[in-house]
Amino acid sequence: MWRNFKKLNLxxxxxxxxxxxxxxxxxxxxxxxxxxxxDRTKFVEGDTVILRDxxxxxxxxxxxxxxxxxxxxxxxxxCGIINHDSIIGISIRSVIKTNKGIVSDKGNSVALLDLHPYxxxxxxxxGNGSLTLYLARAIYPTGHIQTIDCNAENIRKSxxxxxxxxxxxxxxxxxxxxxxxxxxxxxxxxxxxxxxxxLPEPWLELPSIIPKLxxxxxxxxxxxxxxxxxxxxxxxxxxxxxxxxxxxxxxxWRPWEVRSTVIRSKMDENISFSxxxxxxxxxxxxxxxxxxxxxxxxxxxxHTAFLVQLKKIEDDM
Numbered sequence: 064m065w066r067n068f069k070k071l072n073l074x075x076x077x078x079x080x081x082x083x084x085x086x087x088x089x090x091x092x093x094x095x096x097x098x099x100x101x102d103r104t105k106f107v108e109g110d111t112v113i114l115r116d117x118x119x120x121x122x123x124x125x126x127x128x129x130x131x132x133x134x135x136x137x138x139x140x141x142c143g144i145i146n147h148d149s150i151i152g153i154s155i156r157s158v159i160k161t162n163k164g165i166v167s168d169k170g171n172s173v174a175l176l177d178l179h180p181y182x183x184x185x186x187x188x189x190g191n192g193s194l195t196l197y198l199a200r201a202i203y204p205t206g207h208i209q210t211i212d213c214n215a216e217n218i219r220k221s222x223x224x225x226x227x228x229x230x231x232x233x234x235x236x237x238x239x240x241x242x243x244x245x246x247x248x249x250x251x252x253x254x255x256x257x258x259x260x261x262l263p264e265p266w267l268e269l270p271s272i273i274p275k276l277x278x279x280x281x282x283x284x285x286x287x288x289x290x291x292x293x294x295x296x297x298x299x300x301x302x303x304x305x306x307x308x309x310x311x312x313x314x315x316w317r318p319w320e321v322r323s324t325v326i327r328s329k330m331d332e333n334i335s336f337s338x339x340x341x342x343x344x345x346x347x348x349x350x351x352x353x354x355x356x357x358x359x360x361x362x363x364x365x366h367t368a369f370l371v372q373l374k375k376i377e378d379d380m
Contacts, residue, residue: 106150108132114145117158168314168368169197172283175310175372176257178202183253185275186210187244187268188261188285192221198259199225199233209255211240211247245271261285266298273304276375282306284371292369305377312370321356 106112111130129138129145136147149159172194178184178201186195189212198208212218218239225234240247245268254277260268265284276282286292292311299306 103155105152105154106132108134108151112150168285168370169194171312171314171370172259172285173197173201175283175312175370176201176259176281178206178257180205182206182256184208185248185251185255185258185272186261187259187265187272188212189217189221189239190261191217192224194259194261195221195237196225196228196233199236203233203236206236208237209240209247209251210237211242211244213241213243215241244268248272248275251275256280258282259285263291264294266295269299269302269304269306273306273375278375278378280375281309282373282375284373286369286371289369292371295371299373305375306373307376309372309374310370312372314368314370319356319358324355 109131111128112132114127114129116126129147129150132147132151134148134151138145138147145159153159176182176184176198178198180202182202183206184198184202186198186208187210189195189210192210195208195210202208210221212221218241222234222239225231225237248271255275256277257280258272258276260272260282262268262284265286272282284295286295296308299308
């Protein structure tokens, strides 16, 4: 009997030890999960993030909410296109880089050049290739772009972006060049139907650029501030270049909210349906219908850049 009691006691001890072991493992898993949820040092998938524009180092800088963070997702706002993957895993208050400028800058640059499918374009300042793609869409399929950047890393990234966009549909219409304007332009045989300069000091490149531009065609300069615009205009005047300043445009981006709403006081009292049902069925009486038109304040972008449109007015400099 004593032997049976001893065996029973040993078995009971083992069960208690097993239960304690499982509880310990369970507690550790729960604690780890809690620690992860309370970890505020890094962003994880599912978080909502506040982005602040660090380019404007003043009180009241533009801010935007992004979230919930999702792997592979992208969000477009005043900063440009934000990849969620570039935020997931980084620490709070980190700085991320986005493409400079926004869609309006690229689209207006293309419009001011007055492009056609056969156009030959020179682009100086390739960057990440976003403007290059906009230009390529305008001159596809028979046109061609010579894009130049002195930074080899920029050229590598822009080539990658162009190859990955729509399975590389525009890649064969673009030639990527590493070097300075004078070196590259001297090796080009044909003239250009348009030139885009995305440089901090574009006036320094004008002597080598102007001879390559066809008569009565345009140069577009992308400049972030008015000081650069004035320096460009003064340089052209002092050097007596045969260029006319067609336009200086400030690019603004101001989203508006335009939607219909219901004036409840003008609704028929005999209507038994709820207003929500009437909206769903598109049965709101005209007399009770109004519209809200107002700027949205959350992502309003004021100034983005200046675009200077120059036209070549004589063949000889």
